[in-house]
Amino acid sequence: MLQPSINAFFRDDVLAMQPYVPGEQPQGGKAIKLNTNESPYPPPPSVIQAIQQAASRLERYPDPLATSFRLRASEVLNVDADQILCGNGSDDILTILTRAFVSSGTKVRFPYPSYILYRTLAQLQGAASEEINFEADWSLGPSFDTDLRLVYLPNPNSPTGTMVSRDQILELADRLPCPLVVDEAYVDFAPFSCVDLPATNPKIMVTRTLSKSYALAGLRFGYLVAHPDVVQMLRKVKDSYNTDALSIAGATAAIDDQKWLVENVRKCNATRDRMTIGLRDLGFAVIDSHANFVWCKHPQRDSRELYELLKRNGLLVRYMNYEGWSDGLRISVGTDSAIDAVLAVLR
Amino acid sequence: MLQPSINAFFRDDVLAMQPYVPGEQPQGGKAIKLNTNESPYPPPPSVIQAIQQAASRLERYPDPLATSFRLRASEVLNVDADQILCGNGSDDILTILTRAFVSSGTKVRFPYPSYILYRTLAQLQGAASEEINFEADWSLGPSFDTDLRLVYLPNPNSPTGTMVSRDQILELADRLPCPLVVDEAYVDFAPFSCVDLPATNPKIMVTRTLSKSYALAGLRFGYLVAHPDVVQMLRKVKDSYNTDALSIAGATAAIDDQKWLVENVRKCNATRDRMTIGLRDLGFAVIDSHANFVWCKHPQRDSRELYELLKRNGLLVRYMNYEGWSDGLRISVGTDSAIDAVLAVLR
Numbered sequence: 001m002l003q004p005s006i007n008a009f010f011r012d013d014v015l016a017m018q019p020y021v022p023g024e025q026p027q028g029g030k031a032i033k034l035n036t037n038e039s040p041y042p043p044p045p046s047v048i049q050a051i052q053q054a055a056s057r058l059e060r061y062p063d064p065l066a067t068s069f070r071l072r073a074s075e076v077l078n079v080d081a082d083q084i085l086c087g088n089g090s091d092d093i094l095t096i097l098t099r100a101f102v103s104s105g106t107k108v109r110f111p112y113p114s115y116i117l118y119r120t121l122a123q124l125q126g127a128a129s130e131e132i133n134f135e136a137d138w139s140l141g142p143s144f145d146t147d148l149r150l151v152y153l154p155n156p157n158s159p160t161g162t163m164v165s166r167d168q169i170l171e172l173a174d175r176l177p178c179p180l181v182v183d184e185a186y187v188d189f190a191p192f193s194c195v196d197l198p199a200t201n202p203k204i205m206v207t208r209t210l211s212k213s214y215a216l217a218g219l220r221f222g223y224l225v226a227h228p229d230v231v232q233m234l235r236k237v238k239d240s241y242n243t244d245a246l247s248i249a250g251a252t253a254a255i256d257d258q259k260w261l262v263e264n265v266r267k268c269n270a271t272r273d274r275m276t277i278g279l280r281d282l283g284f285a286v287i288d289s290h291a292n293f294v295w296c297k298h299p300q301r302d303s304r305e306l307y308e309l310l311k312r313n314g315l316l317v318r319y320m321n322y323e324g325w326s327d328g329l330r331i332s333v334g335t336d337s338a339i340d341a342v343l344a345v346l347r
Numbered sequence: 348m349l350q351p352s353i354n355a356f357f358r359d360d361v362l363a364m365q366p367y368v369p370g371e372q373p374q375g376g377k378a379i380k381l382n383t384n385e386s387p388y389p390p391p392p393s394v395i396q397a398i399q400q401a402a403s404r405l406e407r408y409p410d411p412l413a414t415s416f417r418l419r420a421s422e423v424l425n426v427d428a429d430q431i432l433c434g435n436g437s438d439d440i441l442t443i444l445t446r447a448f449v450s451s452g453t454k455v456r457f458p459y460p461s462y463i464l465y466r467t468l469a470q471l472q473g474a475a476s477e478e479i480n481f482e483a484d485w486s487l488g489p490s491f492d493t494d495l496r497l498v499y500l501p502n503p504n505s506p507t508g509t510m511v512s513r514d515q516i517l518e519l520a521d522r523l524p525c526p527l528v529v530d531e532a533y534v535d536f537a538p539f540s541c542v543d544l545p546a547t548n549p550k551i552m553v554t555r556t557l558s559k560s561y562a563l564a565g566l567r568f569g570y571l572v573a574h575p576d577v578v579q580m581l582r583k584v585k586d587s588y589n590t591d592a593l594s595i596a597g598a599t600a601a602i603d604d605q606k607w608l609v610e611n612v613r614k615c616n617a618t619r620d621r622m623t624i625g626l627r628d629l630g631f632a633v634i635d636s637h638a639n640f641v642w643c644k645h646p647q648r649d650s651r652e653l654y655e656l657l658k659r660n661g662l663l664v665r666y667m668n669y670e671g672w673s674d675g676l677r678i679s680v681g682t683d684s685a686i687d688a689v690l691a692v693l694r
Contacts, residue, residue, distance in 0.1 A: 006549045009496075009526050010580055011450050017583045039406045048402045051593065055395045058565040058597070059386045061558075088435050088567075091586045099471060103358050104451045117587070124446060124584060149356075179356050202353045211408075218405035218592030220435075233357055236364045237471060239438045240464070245565030246398065246593045250405070 013126045024316060031311075034332040034342065035318040037158070037186075037293050039215030041267070041335075044260040046253045047216070054249035062245040065235075069243075069252045073223065076255055077195050082228040085235065086243050086251075090185055090209035090222030094121060094152070097181055097205065097224070100237045102127045102149045109145075110152040113159060113322040115183065118152045133325070134160070146177055154183040156190050159320055159330040161289025169194055173203045179230075182206045186291035188213030188265050189272070195225050202227035212292055213265055214254045221251040268292050272333045278343040297328035306346065313345045360473045371663060378658075381679040381689065382665040384505070384533075384640050386562030388614070388682075391607040393600045394563065401596035409592040412582075416590075416599045420570065423602055424542050429575040432582065433590050433598075437532055437556035437569030441468060441499070444528055444552065444571070447584045449474045449496045456492075457499040460506060460669040462530065465499045480672070481507070498523055501530040503537050506667055506677040508636025516541055520550045526577075529553045533638035535560030535612050536619070542572050549574035559639055560612055561601045568598040615639050619680045625690040644675035653693065660692045 007015065024035060066086035074081040087093040094117060102108055104126030110118040112131035122129045127149065134157070153172070156163050164172075173180045184206050187193045197204045205226040211217040221243065224231070243251075254261075276294055279286045284296040297303055307319035307329060315338070321327035331342060354362065371382060413433035421428040434440040441464060449455055451473030457465040459478035469476045474496065481504070500519070503510050511519075520527045531553050534540045544551045552573040558564040568590065571578070590598075601608075623641055626633045631643040644650055654666035654676060662685070668674035678689060 006574070006576060009448055009550075011447065013450075014447050014580065014584060019579070019583050033407070036408055038408060042403075042406050047405070051402045052399055054565075055398045055597075056389075058394070059389050059562040060380070061383055061385060061564040062567070088439075088591070089586065089588060091588065092435075095586060100358065100361050101356055103360075103473070120583075126450070203356075215406040217408040217588075218401075220409070220588060220591035227353070229353060232366070233361065236366050236467075237361060239436065239442060241436060241438065241564075241567060244435075244567035244591070244594060247591060250402075 011126075013123050017120065017123050031314045031316045032334060032338045032341070033316050034334050034338060035316045036217075037212055037291070037332045038217050039212065039264070039268070039292070040333065040338065041215055041264060043215040043250075043254060044257045046257055047250045050249040050253035051246050054245050058245060060245070062241055062243060062248055064241050066243045066248045066251070069223070069248055069255065072252050073255050076258060077225065079195060079199060079225055080228060083198060083225050083231060085224040085226065085231045085238070086248070087222045087224070087238065088242050088247075089211065089220040090183070090207045091117060092238070092242055093207045093222050093224045094118070094181070094183070096234055096237045097179075097207075098122070098125055098150060100234055101179060106149040107145065107147045108150045108152065109148055111154070111157060113320075113325050114152075115154055115158055134162070148176065148178050150178055150181065151176055152181045152183055154185065155194065156186045156289070156291040158186065158291065158293070159295045159318075159328075160287050161186075161291040161293060161295060162287060163190060163290050166192060166194060166197070169204070170197070170201070173201060176203065179203050179205055185209045186212055188261065189269055189292050190290035198226045198230075202230055205230065210251055210254055213261060215264065216250065216254060219247045219250050221247045268333045271336055271339055274336070275331065275333065275339045275343070278339070279346070282343070282346055292333040293330050295328055295330050297326060303327045303329055310342060310345055313341070315342055315345060317342070358473075360470050364467065364470050378661045378663045379681060379685045379688070380663050381681045381685060382663045383564075384559055384638070384679045385564050386559065386611070386615070386639070387680065387685065388562055388611060390562040390601060391604045393604055394597045397596040397600035398593050401592050405592060407592070409588055409590060409595055411587050413590045413595045413598070416570070416595055416602065419599050420602050423605060424572065426542060426546060426572055427575060430545060430572050430578060432571040432573065432578045432585070433595070434569050434571070434585065435589050435594075436558065436567040437530070437554045438464060439585070439589055440554045440569050440571045441465070441528070441530070443581055443584045444526075444554075445469070445472055445497060447581055448526060453496040454492065454494045455497045455499065456495055458501070458504060460667075460672050461499075462501055462505055481509070493524055495523065495525050497525055497528065499528045499530055501532065502541065503533045503636070503638040505533065505638065505640070506642045506665075506675070507634050508533075508638040508640060508642060509634060510537060510637050513539060513541060513544070516551070517544070517548070520548060523550065526550050526552055532556045533559055535608065536616055536639050537637035545573045545577075549577055552577065557598055557601055560608060562611065563597065563601060566594045566597050568594045615680045618683055618686055621683070622678065622680065622686045622690070625686070626693070629690070629693055639680040640677050642675055642677050644673060650674045650676055657689060657692055660688070662689055662692060664689070
């Protein structure tokens, strides 16, 4: 325990926060990880080569604006390079946005259930969280509130894999008294994106990560697409050198290889759809997912027991219990053989 | 310019901040950089090898606690592994500390002149900065203030290269109503450190970086040494995966190679001392430095003109003008031939 005198130095908001619990890691490296939405396949070989080249000049500071990535991403995404802000994972981008817009005593809003980091970010700013229950059609409820400073809308959402339409997002942005952050961590697995919207609507900001679809969770690279004026202001909030020389090089090579991305997404989505059918055949309720995971629950069987059963068989999935909504299993898309193994154990 | 409606979304503290200006980078790669305290020598070869090995499993999330680094650093520094918190450069560590301790409307304190990031971090938290002029003997002035939430004490300081003694630091910590962060970014070039103090005095916290003495500015890896209870609380404030798989691997290899470090520091300090003598021979006032740079000023010649003269000769040093104190040149330790070139141009 902290001595009272030391505890007193911390901000009350920090004292009140729940400690961070790192994600479950398999013992001995033998378990198959289907619990953190990592890619079952390695990144493109060009990424490894780019990293090895960049490793030869590490004594120099990296480019603070990750220009090589922004230039290439600009072409791929068809946005201006000045619309892109790079970060140490999209968590860093979400942190920067929250620190820029949210002051103590105000409010942020996001769906429930959703990514728990949003709550942590609000708490760190001394702001309240308003969690909006997803409605039956999985769209986001109505809203107006002058204390509101930021709305996070993960699209696709986790753990549900569901999406809100572009029309709904445009309408929501119009009604809000604050910026709307569309968190597109999983968007490469989805049928549409909002990445074109910020250019004409400065209230809409889109975050992305290379952790999922580009198989680069270990690299920590994410980015924001926003109006250039917004990006310029946000540069004041980020750490000066928030992306390192290796991740800039790797991320640039990754986004350059769109052929690899298309093929990786095709494989993952095929497996996802097969898993959805397989689970439904076993009697599970499965929400149609637009991400690299599925959310499922069996009407008769206990979700936690199923999680334990899979774990005993070397298959690590995520058991989640959202009070007031539901518990269930979130199973990441793995290799076909990993998903076959899951289905076999559940059968 | 931002539309008024968009500007209004940003926090006032953010609007009031000066935009970040990235450090000057030489055109065409021909200039010799002596302006950002980077190492003139590359990192140990073992670092490159470790990075190349780690590059083969980037699809997995990194260890959120950088355990391999903490275990090795624990032995090298003779502190407990639970006393160490790793970050994306020591800037990340300073950000975490400031967010943990400093609330809006309070105050932080640091020396003047010093590292300008401290001011930015205070502004981002909505706190005031109290900048204490270094006294003639370069120790830190007296102080007591109940609004004070955090004191940063870079040791050695930049741009001066001067140090405050361990006894003074212990005395200062006793007098303060808040934590004392001893920023040891340059300490490997110095005769003593405070890294042992946090174990018995939880008010003292020591930050370190691998950017300077380990020649890894491009890698972004820094760490904190603090009391284990402090570290545990700070884990709540950091981004979950704030260090990436490549930087953890590289940093672990770097701190493992103490033989390389000792030799690198020996070379750099020999060049620094030679540069000090050379500048004094040319009539410069040079402060004795315990870091990998020297601060100098010529009593008759204009510092900015000298900076321009060196730049025209392909030698990039840092011209700094601290209002109310002095202007002058901060010259990073380079190779012996680079420093010879500087002295030749100034002569």
